[in-house]
Amino acid sequence: MKPRADGSIPPHQPNCFGCGPENAAGLGLNMHVDRSRVRADLVLDHRHEGAPGFAHGGVVASALDDLFGGVLVMLGRAAVTANLSVDYRAPALLGHRLRLTGWCARSDGRKLHLQGELHDAETLVAEARALFISVDGDHFQRSGATMPEEWNRWLAPVEAELPPSKPDI
Ligand SMILES: CCCCCCCCCCCCCCCC(=O)SCCNC(=O)CCNC(=O)[C@H](O)C(C)(C)COP(=O)(O)OP(=O)(O)OC[C@H]1O[C@@H](n2cnc3c(N)ncnc32)[C@H](O)[C@@H]1OP(=O)(O)O
Numbered sequence: 001m002k003p004r005a006d007g008s009i010p011p012h013q014p015n016c017f018g019c020g021p022e023n024a025a026g027l028g029l030n031m032h033v034d035r036s037r038v039r040a041d042l043v044l045d046h047r048h049e050g051a052p053g054f055a056h057g058g059v060v061a062s063a064l065d066d067l068f069g070g071v072l073v074m075l076g077r078a079a080v081t082a083n084l085s086v087d088y089r090a091p092a093l094l095g096h097r098l099r100l101t102g103w104c105a106r107s108d109g110r111k112l113h114l115q116g117e118l119h120d121a122e123t124l125v126a127e128a129r130a131l132f133i134s135v136d137g138d139h140f141q142r143s144g145a146t147m148p149e150e151w152n153r154w155l156a157p158v159e160a161e162l163p164p165s166k167p168d169i
Helices: 057-075 137-141 149-153
Strands: 030-034 037-043 079-088 097-108 111-120 123-134
Touching (some): 057 097
Antiparallel strands (some): 079 123, 111 123
């Protein structure tokens, strides 16, 4: 799996909660590569509500987690979330166009240190840091589900160091 020629990132799989077009309960993220970052717009609605008019914090975390899954596609690394930390800076308002941005801050063997932000126009709504750990095909075989064909090309262990993304572009 890799970004398409136009920079858009294909869904992880059709039923992915974050980006799968066939998941009626999903967030429907459409991600794309912008230089060394991944971006996506997100509009949340009453299905995602916590306090009245505000998005549930877990939904915000899910969106950032799946965005990091888009960074994996950009990097060409199969990995899973080991740790996800979110700082909520302002309420995420339902019906607003929110912008997600994610990038790889650094890597260390199997460890990928990813960072992301959620903005509402100029307002910083949330920022996240995550540790992802590279995995191979055996990790995903544990579910017993059929893997998408294109995942097979991803699922070789990768130990090589990745260059850090550029400081801020
Ligand atoms: C073809 C396309 C394929 C696409 C493929 C893409 C992926 C797929 C996308 C699906 C869409 C994405 C959506 C968003 C991403 C999810 O949502 S992923 C789902 C949520 N995450 C999980 O289910 C992961 C569950 N956890 C695990 O399976 C295992 O704990 C892990 C993370 C694989 C690590 O286990 P392990 O391989 O046995 O490694 P382990 O030796 O424990 O740790 C390795 C190193 O990491 C450190 N470490 C591990 N966990 C932690 C932690 N929580 N905190 C700090 N350090 C830690 C260890 O200390 C160790 O450090 P060193 O001793 O080497 O210095």
